[in-house]
Amino acid sequence: MIKGNFIDNLPKIYGIYTGGFIAFxxxxxxxxxxxxxxxxIGISFVAFTVAIYxxxxxxxxxxxxxxxxxxxxxxxxxxxxxxxxxxxxSGASFVAMAGGIYFKGxxxxxxxxxxxxxxxxxxTLLAPYLRKFGCYTVPDFVGTRYGxxxxxxxxxxxxxxxxxxxxxxxxxxxxxxxxxxxxxxFQYAVYIGLISILLCSMLGGMRGxxxxxxxxxxxxxxxxxxxxxxxxxNIGAGFFPHFMLADExxxxxxxxxxxxxxxNSAADLATVPKGLAGITKAHSExxxxxxxxxxxxxxxxxGTASLPHVMMRFFTTPSVKxxxxxxxxxxFFIFLLYSSAPMLATLSKLALIDPNxxxxxxxxxxxxxxxxxxxxxxxxxxxxxxxxxxxxGTVELNEFFMAGKAVVLxxxxxxxxxxxxxxxxAAGGMAAAMSTADGLILAIANAISHDVYYxxxxxxxxxxxxxxxxxxxxxxxxxxxxxxxxxxxxGILGSVIWAFDFAMSGLFxxxxxxxxxxxxxxxxxxxxxxxxLLSGLFYLIWVRNGGSGFLGITQLTFGIFGAGVSLVxxxxxxxxxxxxxxxxxxxxxxxxxxxxxxxISQK
Amino acid sequence: MAKNAxxxxxxxxxxxxxxxxxxxxxxxxxxxxxxMNTVTGPFGYPLTYWFTCQGSLGFFVILIFWFAGRQExxxxxxxxxxxxxx
Numbered sequence: 001m002i003k004g005n006f007i008d009n010l011p012k013i014y015g016i017y018t019g020g021f022i023a024f025x026x027x028x029x030x031x032x033x034x035x036x037x038x039x040x041i042g043i044s045f046v047a048f049t050v051a052i053y054x055x056x057x058x059x060x061x062x063x064x065x066x067x068x069x070x071x072x073x074x075x076x077x078x079x080x081x082x083x084x085x086x087x088x089x090s091g092a093s094f095v096a097m098a099g100g101i102y103f104k105g106x107x108x109x110x111x112x113x114x115x116x117x118x119x120x121x122x123x124t125l126l127a128p129y130l131r132k133f134g135c136y137t138v139p140d141f142v143g144t145r146y147g148x149x150x151x152x153x154x155x156x157x158x159x160x161x162x163x164x165x166x167x168x169x170x171x172x173x174x175x176x177x178x179x180x181x182x183x184x185x186f187q188y189a190v191y192i193g194l195i196s197i198l199l200c201s202m203l204g205g206m207r208g209x210x211x212x213x214x215x216x217x218x219x220x221x222x223x224x225x226x227x228x229x230x231x232x233x234n235i236g237a238g239f240f241p242h243f244m245l246a247d248e249x250x251x252x253x254x255x256x257x258x259x260x261x262x263x264n265s266a267a268d269l270a271t272v273p274k275g276l277a278g279i280t281k282a283h284s285e286x287x288x289x290x291x292x293x294x295x296x297x298x299x300x301x302x303g304t305a306s307l308p309h310v311m312m313r314f315f316t317t318p319s320v321k322x323x324x325x326x327x328x329x330x331x332f333f334i335f336l337l338y339s340s341a342p343m344l345a346t347l348s349k350l351a352l353i354d355p356n357x358x359x360x361x362x363x364x365x366x367x368x369x370x371x372x373x374x375x376x377x378x379x380x381x382x383x384x385x386x387x388x389x390x391x392x393g394t395v396e397l398n399e400f401f402m403a404g405k406a407v408v409l410x411x412x413x414x415x416x417x418x419x420x421x422x423x424x425x426a427a428g429g430m431a432a433a434m435s436t437a438d439g440l441i442l443a444i445a446n447a448i449s450h451d452v453y454y455x456x457x458x459x460x461x462x463x464x465x466x467x468x469x470x471x472x473x474x475x476x477x478x479x480x481x482x483x484x485x486x487x488x489x490x491g492i493l494g495s496v497i498w499a500f501d502f503a504m505s506g507l508f509x510x511x512x513x514x515x516x517x518x519x520x521x522x523x524x525x526x527x528x529x530x531x532x533l534l535s536g537l538f539y540l541i542w543v544r545n546g547g548s549g550f551l552g553i554t555q556l557t558f559g560i561f562g563a564g565v566s567l568v569x570x571x572x573x574x575x576x577x578x579x580x581x582x583x584x585x586x587x588x589x590x591x592x593x594x595x596x597x598x599x600i601s602q603k
Numbered sequence: 604m605a606k607n608a609x610x611x612x613x614x615x616x617x618x619x620x621x622x623x624x625x626x627x628x629x630x631x632x633x634x635x636x637x638x639m640n641t642v643t644g645p646f647g648y649p650l651t652y653w654f655t656c657q658g659s660l661g662f663f664v665i666l667i668f669w670f671a672g673r674q675e676x677x678x679x680x681x682x683x684x685x686x687x688x689x
Contacts, residue, residue, distance in 0.1 A: 106636070109655035116660045117629035123667045124621050128674075242657065246647030284652040286637040294630045301629060319685045321675055328667040335660050342656040592611055595683045 045423040060204030068205030081329025086217035091173025091433030099404025107288035114297040118304025123327035131323040134598025138308035158506030166499035170437035216431035223428020259397040276401040303500025309443035320594040505536030505562025524574030536562025
């Protein structure tokens with residue numbers, strides 16, 4: 001059935017895979033009709049998809065350094081776009097984004113703009129030039145461009161701080177989903193999640209991660225879009241929600257007027273289970289100041305351009321030209337999900353609050369709502385709660401509480417979709433969290449194995465030994481992440497946003513100026529990375545401990561301060577010290593021309 | 604070297620145009636978020652709301668492909684384009 005080489009057959013292979021996955025969904029739907037239990041469906045979905053990823057991971061095993069680090073630089077643009085989109089969209093994007101929009105409205109949408117707009121910076125300022133450089137990792141670029149082990153080590157440290165902050169949240173998300181779908185305690189589920197993640201990356205490195213990420217993208221996008229379209233049709237909102245929900249958005253505004261946003265007393269709120277929130281903000285009105293919106297978007301955009309696990313995806317394309325185009329494809333595939341999240345939030349909110357819809361619970365009696373099946377399920381899972389604060393026996397808008405992730409997890413059931421969709425959503429969330437965790441763990445392990453071990457400690461190491469070190473590090477870092485995740489210190493989204501701020505504090509200017517300012521030198525870059533990261537970190541600690549902050553920079557946007565310090569210190573220190581050697585300046589010139597061989601040759 | 608310098612000048616020119624458009628659609632328009640939202644935008648959504656859901660996001664996709672195409676033209680003009688397929 002499959003002839004010729006693997007790359008030429010990619011469309012066919014993934015076409016068959018997609019068809020197979022859809023067939024699996026249909027089989028599960030039939031199974032449900034024939035009396036398969038919800039639990040069995042959930043387990044089947046997660047087990048089936050994870051098994052496929054593991055098989056892909058095994059088929060992609062390799063003993064070559066270039067395959068392990070950059071997938072042999074042979075990934076076509078469209079497929080690299082899908083892999084980047086999966087790498088990018090985390091468990092948080094999948095599970096928490098629609099919920100954030102549902103509760104916070106406009107102020108939260110800055111994240112959507114930031115998390116797509118950042119790719120314009122990636123495409124114009126960095127990706128093509130770093131690709132031409134021919135580095136294996138981001139610190140590899142910093143170390144070669146500026147020269148010296150100190151700059152390289154600083155870059156490894158910034159990368160590790162940013163990516164590790166991010167990865168614990170992802171392992172946490174895989175654990176949460178595995179614990180729900182497989183019905184096992186979270187502390188064990190975290191390690192099941194981790195093993196699934198390592199199965200994808202350990203044998204094949206970047207090559208394995210690339211081809212599993214493409215597979216994971218297909219699962220997650222089907223799992224996100226199918227329910228959105230289905231729900232929209234089920235509640236009669238239109239068959240193509242993205243173009244047809246204007247009336248629904250207006251209707252929510254009307255209902256908000258009618259119900260009003262009643263503020264609950266602190267004593268009443270204390271009775272609401274932790275982590276649940278009520279609707280307190282208008283759905284489509286501008287509820288944030290311009291600077292609050294713009295600063296958050298800017299922080300996310302500069303963070304996007306500094307996150308190494310994203311940047312290294314563009315090292316896998318066959319050419320510089322392909323690197324640029326593949327950034328475009330990446331944002332296109334991300335756009336498919338991000339533009340659907342606000343639609344899901346709209347549908348979910350309308351389904352729950354509109355008294356004209358059979359699913360609406362506002363205005364119905366408390367006893368009646370408490371008797372609904374889905375309410376009982378999600379209440380038991382601690383994701384939904386109603387209370388009768390004013391004692392009138394009716395559920396008011398301010399008496400209904402929900403967790404952010406319930407928007408994605410519960411809406412299908414609320415809107416009357418079969419359980420098979422909930423199983424599909426669990427598989428999608430698992431795919432989103434796994435693919436991001438894989439990219440992050442690989443970024444950290446590769447930086448330490450390639451830049452610290454191979455380039456600094458043992459430059460004569462043979463390939464086999466290097467790859468063994470890389471794999472051992474992968475496992476060690478994975479377990480460290482899982483152990484911290486098992487402690488459940490922090491919510492999913494908080495730490496994700498911090499990762500962007502850390503990355504931009506330390507890496508944004510050293511990367512950008514490395515390409516665009518030939519005069520930039522080692523001393524300046526080291527100062528930029530160290531002072532940027534430290535000042536960002538101190539600002540965060542200060543604000544977290546009750547500091548007032550300045551310029552409206554919050555704990556979510558502290559990277560703006562860190563990157564500002566980084567830029568100033570890098571420029572001043574560079575100008576105070578001598579210009580880089582002519583060999584390094586020649587390197588920068590070479591990186592600016594797409595044609596010709598890579599700037600550095602790799603073994 | 605003159606050829607390289609010219610190529611870089613043109614590349615920088617394209618960068619500035621691209622980043623200006625990027626700044627407008629990622630930040631500039633949101634300076635007027637409240638005013639713009641009273642206007643009805645595409646498909647009947649309030650205009651600012653539409654930009655945050657679809658407009659700006661979709662624009663970035665188009666902008667990056669446009670940029671990639673223009674940069675390729677510049678590279679070809681100076682004979683710096685890579686040979687071979689994508």
